[in-house]
Amino acid sequence: MNLSGQFAITDAATPAVEVLLQRCSPRRLASVIAPALARLWRERLVSLATNKKGWPTTHFWRRAANSLSVQVADDHVKLTVTQTGVSQRWLGGPIFTVRAGALTIPISPLSYGKTAADFPNLTLIRTPKGVYLVQLPGASSTVRGVRNKTRQSRIASPPLFLFRLAQSVNQTGNPDVVPTNAEFASAALTAIQENI
Numbered sequence: 269m270n271l272s273g274q275f276a277i278t279d280a281a282t283p284a285v286e287v288l289l290q291r292c293s294p295r296r297l298a299s300v301i302a303p304a305l306a307r308l309w310r311e312r313l314v315s316l317a318t319n320k321k322g323w324p325t326t327h328f329w330r331r332a333a334n335s336l337s338v339q340v341a342d343d344h345v346k347l348t349v350t351q352t353g354v355s356q357r358w359l360g361g362p363i364f365t366v367r368a369g370a371l372t373i374p375i376s377p378l379s380y381g382k383t384a385a386d387f388p389n390l391t392l393i394r395t396p397k398g399v400y401l402v403q404l405p406g407a408s409s410t411v412r413g414v415r416n417k418t419r420q421s422r423i424a425s426p427p428l429f430l431f432r433l434a435q436s437v438n439q440t441g442n443p444d445v446v447p448t449n450a451e452f453a454s455a456a457l458t459a460i461q462e463n464i
Contacts, residue, residue: 304459326381360441
């Protein structure tokens with residue numbers, strides 16, 4: 269006598285795989301990783317907030333972080349920073365005059381983040397070390413003259429050097445402005461692991 273058996277095979281895996289595939293579609297993954305990538309870059313930009321000389325901040329990097337926008341597409345995430353000057357600071361390179369006869373480079377905490385137009389009555393001074401825009405002092409105090417006891421003379425403070433003039437400068441790039449591909453990949457992987 270023969271003994272036989274019949275085994276039914278049903279496809280229970282395909283629906284589960286299809287659900288997993290839907291959760292891992294490029295569009296879904298893009299929407300999952302986009303906030304993490306944006307947060308990583310915003311935090312990086314804000315971390316650059318101090319300037320080399322310790323002068324009062326112009327909030328450049330905060331504005332850069334606030335200008336970051338995110339676009340999610342079917343198969344990618346696009347991050348864009350629209351703050352003028354971010355690419356220049358990242359890549360570096362030469363800066364030339366555009367409309368004016370010279371670049372005005374701030375050399376004082378008072379002129380940092382400002383232009384020459386912000387200061388009335390600037391005077392051009394040429395020295396062996398370069399050409400500068402300075403603000404000449406007003407009267408700071410008065411004393412009696414030495415020769416004539418009734419005559420007043422002024423004691424003025426020295427000129428205030430605000431800007432150095434240059435035809436061009438070569439700015440050194442800062443690779444820390446944009447996270448590395450490995451840093452972006454790590455943030456994306458963490459977001460996927462936490463949300464998928």
